[in-house]
Amino acid sequence: EALRKAQLAMLRGEVVIADGELKGSGERRVVPLPPALENIENxxxxHPYYWAGFTMVGSPW
Known part of the structure; x- marks a missing residue:
């Protein structure tokens, strides 16, 4: 469920990288990027390139 919500938030444009931080909506809105990624532009x-490749495998119980 968490993965699906994260993918939908990315699809809707609610999650972006800006000013060296991962910014989104929800409980934890700003996550600082590690030093190696701080220089990434906005x-x-x-785009599905960023979120479509992730899948969950396994039994939920």
């Missing part, structure tokens, strides 16, 4: 993560 990114809109709504």
């Amino acid at each position: 990114y809109n993560l709504s």
Whole structure:
């Protein structure tokens, strides 16, 4: 469920990389990027390239 919500937030443009931080909506709105990624320009993560490749495998119980 958490993965699906994260993917939908990215698809809707609610999660972006800006000013060296991962910014989104929800309980934890700003996550600082590690030093190696701080120089990344602003990114809109709504393109499927950024979120479509993730899947969950396994039994929920």
